[in-house]
Amino acid sequence: MPVFAFRGGASGAWSIRKATALRGPGLPACSALDITPDEGTAPPGAAAWHLRGQISNLRYATRQEVTQLRAVQPELARPEARYAALIPLRKTTQWWELAQDERRTIFEEMSGHTRIGMDYLPAIARKLYHCRDLGEGFDFLTWFEFAPEHEPAFESLLASLRGSAEWEFVDREIDIRLVRAS
Amino acid sequence: MPVFAFRGGASGAWSIRKATALRGPGLPACSALDITPDEGTAPPGAAAWHLRGQISNLRYATRQEVTQLRAVQPELARPEARYAALIPLRKTTQWWELAQDERRTIFEEMSGHTRIGMDYLPAIARKLYHCRDLGEGFDFLTWFEFAPEHEPAFESLLASLRGSAEWEFVDREIDIRLVRAS
Numbered sequence: 001m002p003v004f005a006f007r008g009g010a011s012g013a014w015s016i017r018k019a020t021a022l023r024g025p026g027l028p029a030c031s032a033l034d035i036t037p038d039e040g041t042a043p044p045g046a047a048a049w050h051l052r053g054q055i056s057n058l059r060y061a062t063r064q065e066v067t068q069l070r071a072v073q074p075e076l077a078r079p080e081a082r083y084a085a086l087i088p089l090r091k092t093t094q095w096w097e098l099a100q101d102e103r104r105t106i107f108e109e110m111s112g113h114t115r116i117g118m119d120y121l122p123a124i125a126r127k128l129y130h131c132r133d134l135g136e137g138f139d140f141l142t143w144f145e146f147a148p149e150h151e152p153a154f155e156s157l158l159a160s161l162r163g164s165a166e167w168e169f170v171d172r173e174i175d176i177r178l179v180r181a182s
Numbered sequence: 183m184p185v186f187a188f189r190g191g192a193s194g195a196w197s198i199r200k201a202t203a204l205r206g207p208g209l210p211a212c213s214a215l216d217i218t219p220d221e222g223t224a225p226p227g228a229a230a231w232h233l234r235g236q237i238s239n240l241r242y243a244t245r246q247e248v249t250q251l252r253a254v255q256p257e258l259a260r261p262e263a264r265y266a267a268l269i270p271l272r273k274t275t276q277w278w279e280l281a282q283d284e285r286r287t288i289f290e291e292m293s294g295h296t297r298i299g300m301d302y303l304p305a306i307a308r309k310l311y312h313c314r315d316l317g318e319g320f321d322f323l324t325w326f327e328f329a330p331e332h333e334p335a336f337e338s339l340l341a342s343l344r345g346s347a348e349w350e351f352v353d354r355e356i357d358i359r360l361v362r363a364s
Contacts, residue, residue: 063281099245
C-alpha cells in the first residue's frame with residue numbers, strides 16, 4: 001500500500017495557518033507542511049515532525065455508501081481548494097477491542113460518520129491515511145481540502161463529528177489548518 | 183501494535199517438516215523457523231527468508247462470534263501441541279476493493295470462516311498476524327498449533343476453507359508444516 005510522508009518544517013507546499021491540540025499532546029510548532037511519497041530516505045534534519053500514513057481498504061463503508069460517495073466526492077488538488085486541514089487522530093484501546101459490528105454501529109448507525117461527510121460534498125474533499133499499523137502515535141491522518149469560503153461549512157462538519165458517539169473514543173486529536181503556499 | 187518476525191533459516195524453535203507453495207511463488211527452502219518480537223535489528227545473514235506480521239484489531243467478527251470464540255479457543259504453546267502450520271496468504275486487489283459489507287458477506291455468510299474454525303476448537307489453536315500494511319508480499323501470516331493426532335482434522339479444516347467462496351480471492355498461499363524442535 002502506498003505510504004505518504006507528512007513533514008512539518010520551515011518550508012513546504014502548504015503554509016500552516018494554525019495548529020490546535022484538542023486532545024493529548026500537540027506537535028512541535030512549525031510553519032509549513034510537505035506531503036510526499038514516503039521513500040524511507042527523507043533526511044530528518046529540517047523537519048519539526050514527520051508522520052507517515054498509508055492508503056488502505058475501506059473498513060466500515062457498505063457498497064451503497066461507497067457508490068453514493070464516489071458519485072459526488074471531488075478529487076484532491078482542485079485549484080479553488082486553497083485551504084486544507086490535517087487532523088491526526090488516535091482512538092482508545094477500548095475502541096480497537098470492540099468487535100467489527102460494534103465499531104460499525106458506533107461509526108455509522110449512531111454517529112453518521114459517512115452520512116455527515118456526504119452533507120459537505122463536493123465542497124469538502126477528504127482523504128484518509130491509516131497509520132495505526134505503522135506505529136506513528138496516531139491511528140489516522142485525516143486530510144481535507146476546500147475553498148476558503150467553505151471553512152465555516154468545514155467547522156460545522158467538524159462540530160457534528162466531534163459531538164458524535166464515535167468521538168468518545170478519540171483520545172488524541174490535533175487540528176492543523178493550512179493554505180497553499182504557492 | 184506488536185510486530186513479530188518469522189525467520190526461516192538453518193535453526194530455530196520449530197523444524198520445518200514440509201513447505202508447499204499452493205498459489206504463487208514459494209519461499210526459499212530451509213529447515214527451521216523462529217518467531218520473535220520484531221526489533222527491527224535482526225541480522226539478515228543466516229535467514230533464508232524473513233516475514234513480519236502484527237497483531238491487530240478484528241476486521242469481521244461480531245461481538246457474538248468473538249464471545250463464542252473466546253469461550254473455547256486455547257492459548258498457544260500448549261505442551262501437547264507439538265505440530266504447527268504457518269500459512270502466509272495474499273488476497274487479490276479485487277478483494278481489497280470490495281466494500282466492508284461485501285467482504286463480510288463472503289467471509290462469513292458465504293464461506294463460514296469463523297464458523298468453520300469453531301468446529302475445530304479447542305483442538306486447533308489459531309493466531310492471525312496482519313502484514314498487508316507492512317509491505318511484506320503477503321496480507322496475512324496465519325498460524326496454527328495442534329497435537330500430531332489432530333493433523334487429519336487440520337487438513338479437513340483447510341479443505342473447508344480452501345473450498346469456500348472466500349478462497350477465490352486468495353492469489354498467494356504457502357503451507358509450511360512444523361514440529362517443535364525441542
